[in-house]
Amino acid sequence: MKKYFTLYWPGLQNFHLTKDVGLIPYVFQKHLNYEVSILCGKNEEHYDEVFTKNITLNFMDDEASVTSLLQKTDILMFIGLYDFNLNMIERFKSVNPNGKIYLKLDLNRYWLNRITFNDRSINLLSNNSLVSVESKNLKKIIDDTWPIKVEHIPNGFYDFFDSPLINYKDKENIILTVGRLGSYEKATEIIMEAFKIASEKLPDWKLKLVGPIEPGFNEYINNYLYKYYPKLQGRVIFTGPIYDRKLLMEEYKKSKVFCLTSRVEAFAQVFGEAAFNGNYIISSDVEGAIDITDDKKYGDIFQINNFEELSKKLISTCSNEKLLEQVCNDIQINTRDNFEWIKICKKINSFF
Template sequence: MRKNFTLYWPSFVDVELCKDLGIITMIFSKYLNYNSSILCNKNQENYDEVTKENITMIYAVDDVIINNALENTDVLLLIGYYDFNLRMIEKYKSINPKGKIYLKLDLNIHWLRRIVLGKENTDLLNQCTLISVECKNLKKTLHENWPVKIEYIPNGYYNAGITRNIEYKEKENTIITVGRLGTYEKATEVLLEAFKLAAPKLLNWKLKLIGSIEPYFQAYIDNFIETNPELKDQIIFTGRINDRKLIEEEYKKAKIFCLTSRCEGFPNVFGEAANKGCYIISSDIDPAWDITDDKKYGSVFPINDHVALANELITVCLNESRLESVCKDIQIYTKENFEWIKLCEKIESFLNENNE
């Protein structure tokens, strides 16, 4: 008999079906033989349950619906150390004491430093069957500071289209980034300033920025291009690409994926880029060390340091043999360690081994 798997995420929107929370929920249904649901607030026109991607949407419009969903849930997935999730642990256990809870912490170091873990919250966390964190460095910090068992489960990739190995000869002299361009966290200006410095040495390279542009950042871009007109043909803004297969094509063609973030959990783009053979250049955020296997398959530069990034871009772009060997090796490493179906099988085995 199929068990019931429910993600509780009040603010769920459709675009999150392609992110970790949607992908895990979908894989538990499609590959691991669960009935998967998402319990969320109403954001549609009707109040019917809607099925998408092997997932039933349940709209939490009243206590009867919520309690009924929880009562029939064998595994409850919660994402993030939020008050609403801590309250949900208590509520779920009062309704369904034998049910299992998987809390995926989705932490970054800044968020972790702000958490003060009192006895009441520690007791709630200890009611979870499985708690995981996405980065090895964070697991080490949690192990030293929290009286709670934490497992390491990184974020990964799930192929929408291209499942074969990518050959280096398919790639172009392109550096890409993917994300919400211009947000403080993403530090897109660091990438642009670094490329400006590196560009005289990278005449046959292009920089492609994929994603929506924050309204206030458009003025920065306009000014940047106006004051650096020689870069106009080397820098491409594609806008947001919603089609997963088109995004995979962009990763496939790029030789380098660059992330300049000031602050991140474990970005989904890391697994997606690495799986397509991209050399990763990232600011010094915890997940950069995981996805590059401690710089075996990429480079890490100091946060906010556009000069260091420019030097790294020059060094890496001009080292064809390194780019080619990493293209092959990072795909092997990523398939082994960051493939979402394997990660979900690991989650399920933790849930089953922690039988209460």
């Protein structure tokens, strides 16, 4: 008899479905033989049929249907230690006292400092519960300071295309970044300023930026390319957003170095995408960087906002062909062994 796995995520939108929010339910349904539902608001006219195939979306239109689903759910998953989640955990336990809880913290160092516990939250998360954090550095802090047990379970990568290992010889001299370009959190200007400095020492390299551009960032781009550094035209390339996942993976496959300059992350999805496709990863010192680089074995880490330090790391890394080729192979194997979503979900399931 199949077991029931339910995700409670009231704000579900299509962009969530390709992230951990959507991929964990997807894997539990497709690979672990669970009946899967998502409790959510109807926030899209149409949800992506690829990611919601054989998954029931319960839009919480009436209390009776919600209660019925909670009563038959074996594992109820939550993301984030928020009051609305604690309220649903309380409701779940009242109608299904034997049900199991999985709380994925989706935590960065700034949220960690804001979290407090009381008797109610400790009680709700202490019985029949798995609580996990994505990064090793936060796990160490939590172990020393929290009144509940927390496991380390990182974010991962799901291979939709049964991809073979990538040959380094098929890659190009490209530094890649992917994200919401120009947003404060992503700090895109840091990689652009670093590449401006490094470009003189790396004449055969290009910087490629993939993602939607924040409207307020266009002026910065125009000044950068046409007023201050016109020599970088043709070497700093903006592709715009790439929504087709196969085409996006092609960008990762072609690049040798992936750079993340974020000011804050819990465990960026792009880490798994870059590592799976054989990129040497240079990241700001955010959560997940130590994990995905295996303590800088497969990449390097620079101080947040420090574009001068980043420029030096770009020069030393991109000038070391032997290092890039070795990491290209090794990081692909490490990602398949330790950051593959099917294996991660099997680990989650093993706790229940």
